[in-house]
Amino acid sequence: MSVQVKICGLTEEVGLETCLDQRVDWIGFNFFARSPRYVTPARAAQLASLFDKAPAGPGCVGLFVEPSDADIADVLSVTSLDVLQLYTSAERAREIRATFECKVWLSCPVSSETDLPVTTDVDRLIVESRPPQTSGRPGGNGIAFPWGLTREWKAPVPWLLAGGLRPENVAHAIAESGAAAVDVASGVESAPGIKDPEAIVRFVAAARGTVGA
């Protein structure tokens, strides 16, 4: 089965249209205000209207960092999301999953095998590198972790590999980690927040040319 791909942090039409052309599995809108990939709920709705019409379009993921219920409800009042990608505790993720009719993916920072998550009651886990202490955001830092950490991991639910992936390393990352799905933000950009269409094409081809675990 081919590896599934999520492209995260779409802010403009050209990048989004490339994702649609490449038939990526998920696209992500980033609702963390301190990210260069931040979009307002209204802007996300405008971009999402481009693929409401697309047959078999991508799943739409909204990324939130420690959101209140009101933060999520504000977004859902103007655009529909299939998935809430959360940077929060497992307990809060469970609470949010019980409140909203969306799937919940929990992002988990790892730097050693003991960090590999055991949470079962989310729909997916995103396993990614721990942010540097100097970073003002918990993800989107373009930093990889040792991919072999997940090779023997018995994941409790389906998962995605994230952190520092690029067209040049994604095939190797998949082979090393055993990931069946990958997530990228900064690795397919020409400038922070601006996607590079050519890099998206190369990333998707490289990821799909490799069979995950």
Ligand SMILES: O=C(O)c1ccccc1N[C@@H]1O[C@H](COP(=O)(O)O)[C@@H](O)[C@H]1O
């Ligand atoms: O992309 C961001 O700016 C961001 C901000 C806050 C939390 C998460 C963010 N992005 C997510 O981080 C990972 C890895 O990103 P990268 O490929 O290393 O740039 C990915 O899951 C993004 O969705």
